[in-house]
Amino acid sequence: MSGTNTTAATPGGSIGPHALAFRVMRLCRPTFQVDTTPLRFDPFDLLAGEDFFDDPIASDNFSSLKSAVDSQSIGSDSSADLTYRTRLLLDQPSDAMGIPGLLVLPQSFGAIYLGETFCSYISINNSSNFEVREIHIKAEIQTERQRIMLLDTSKSPVESIRAGGRYDFIVEHDVKELGAHTLVCTALYNDNEGDRKYLPQFFKFMVANPLSVRTKVRVVKDTTFLEACLENNTKSNLYMDQVDFEPAQNWGATLLNADHHSSEKGDKISEVFKQPTLIRSGGGIHNYLYQLKMVSHGSPRMSVEGSNILGKLQITWRTNLGEPGRLQTQQILGSPIRHKEIDLQAMDVPSVINLEKPFEASILFDVRLNLTNQTDRLLGPFEVWLSQSGLSSEQVVMVNGIQTMALPRLQAFGSSDFHLNLIATKLGVQKITGIIVFDTSEKKTYDPMLNLEIFVDAN
Numbered sequence: 001m002s003g004t005n006t007t008a009a010t011p012g013g014s015i016g017p018h019a020l021a022f023r024v025m026r027l028c029r030p031t032f033q034v035d036t037t038p039l040r041f042d043p044f045d046l047l048a049g050e051d052f053f054d055d056p057i058a059s060d061n062f063s064s065l066k067s068a069v070d071s072q073s074i075g076s077d078s079s080a081d082l083t084y085r086t087r088l089l090l091d092q093p094s095d096a097m098g099i100p101g102l103l104v105l106p107q108s109f110g111a112i113y114l115g116e117t118f119c120s121y122i123s124i125n126n127s128s129n130f131e132v133r134e135i136h137i138k139a140e141i142q143t144e145r146q147r148i149m150l151l152d153t154s155k156s157p158v159e160s161i162r163a164g165g166r167y168d169f170i171v172e173h174d175v176k177e178l179g180a181h182t183l184v185c186t187a188l189y190n191d192n193e194g195d196r197k198y199l200p201q202f203f204k205f206m207v208a209n210p211l212s213v214r215t216k217v218r219v220v221k222d223t224t225f226l227e228a229c230l231e232n233n234t235k236s237n238l239y240m241d242q243v244d245f246e247p248a249q250n251w252g253a254t255l256l257n258a259d260h261h262s263s264e265k266g267d268k269i270s271e272v273f274k275q276p277t278l279i280r281s282g283g284g285i286h287n288y289l290y291q292l293k294m295v296s297h298g299s300p301r302m303s304v305e306g307s308n309i310l311g312k313l314q315i316t317w318r319t320n321l322g323e324p325g326r327l328q329t330q331q332i333l334g335s336p337i338r339h340k341e342i343d344l345q346a347m348d349v350p351s352v353i354n355l356e357k358p359f360e361a362s363i364l365f366d367v368r369l370n371l372t373n374q375t376d377r378l379l380g381p382f383e384v385w386l387s388q389s390g391l392s393s394e395q396v397v398m399v400n401g402i403q404t405m406a407l408p409r410l411q412a413f414g415s416s417d418f419h420l421n422l423i424a425t426k427l428g429v430q431k432i433t434g435i436i437v438f439d440t441s442e443k444k445t446y447d448p449m450l451n452l453e454i455f456v457d458a459n
Helices: 051-055 056-061 065-071 270-271
Strands: 003-008 020-028 039-041 097-099 119-125 132-142 147-151 159-160 168-175 179-190 196-208 211-220 224-230 238-247 251-256 277-279 287-292 309-318 324-328 342-348 365-373 382-386 397-399 403-407 414-425 426-431 435-437 444-449 451-455
Touching: 020 179, 020 277, 020 403, 051 365, 051 426, 132 168, 132 270, 147 168, 159 168, 168 251, 211 309, 224 277, 238 251, 251 309, 277 287, 342 435, 382 397, 382 414, 397 426, 403 414
Parallel strands: none
Antiparallel strands: 003 020, 020 119, 039 097, 119 168, 132 147, 132 159, 132 179, 179 196, 211 224, 224 287, 238 277, 238 309, 251 287, 309 324, 342 365, 365 414, 382 403, 382 435, 397 414, 426 451, 435 444
């Protein structure tokens, strides 16, 4: 069967005596298992078959050959007799050739995991002594949520199955649900007396989760970080081909990889032949870290205010022998987005500020700011000033000159640059705080924005 093996499942039962019966075998590849005790055999079997010693004449004629082989330390003790018992007693490692037992055929229906493809070889056998005709065969998967038809020969029934004969077919199903599954096989056929008979058989199996995916979301200023921890719940090593985060609308995602070196950037070969990430069997884990940021696509954005959907993970892997698996997580949620109507950003700030110099001496420092309308409607006009109220300490950075600056209206998603002339009154690292933006049309005051750190020098 093209290198695959089959393991039989146990039917849940059938109704009444029938000429036909279903036999279901799961098609799957063998598993890797390293056996430290290899299969061993006597090298003398390479010279003659095991039936050689059943013939006493041949045994006598070749006893000298056996003694010669023994003398070269290829066989067992030269004094041993030529019986099956002594041929199985190998005293020295050099007395035998070993074949490692790496591939192990499943002895049961085996574990089935979410994201895998369930493949089954089904045979319907006629165990009677007469031919059955007009066989309608159906095979379907039943879960708690749905029924999926895998095979239906109603429109082209099997014409006949002779006595002792069988009809075989293969079905496949991508496993997308956890829990109990039932493979239901049914046959409707005519027996030798022309009676129409109905045969149902049920084959049950459980689907487990191959991976535990745990996520954590942290917000640092305007950046959201998503940590995803993947744990292998299976008994096989998993080689992760792809662990990608698909961000929701208006989000951008970047994978932060500590093992990635700048010298590897642009290496097309390493991108094509990407080394898969190994997560070892029985509880092995691997962590992924993504940096998420809100993005603008240049056109009016849909309102996402209050939304807390970040996106979802797409995960693909292969087992030791290359069997594929695929999972998609549910939507990952973060903190509800509080979308600001306006955004104030510093575009240009002097690196060093001189202390308390008069305006005429041009020691004043100038800060260039940008005000952006993040809504789909017209806002403004605005007034901007530095608030003196609500501060726990004295104001060390103040506006020099006109205390209130007037700004024009902003179109939807538009922006405008402006300058603030400021003067510092204290040495060291200081903060520019309390910048207030007031919409004169809507009579709305926005919360103080933009805390900037500056360094004030005495010179």
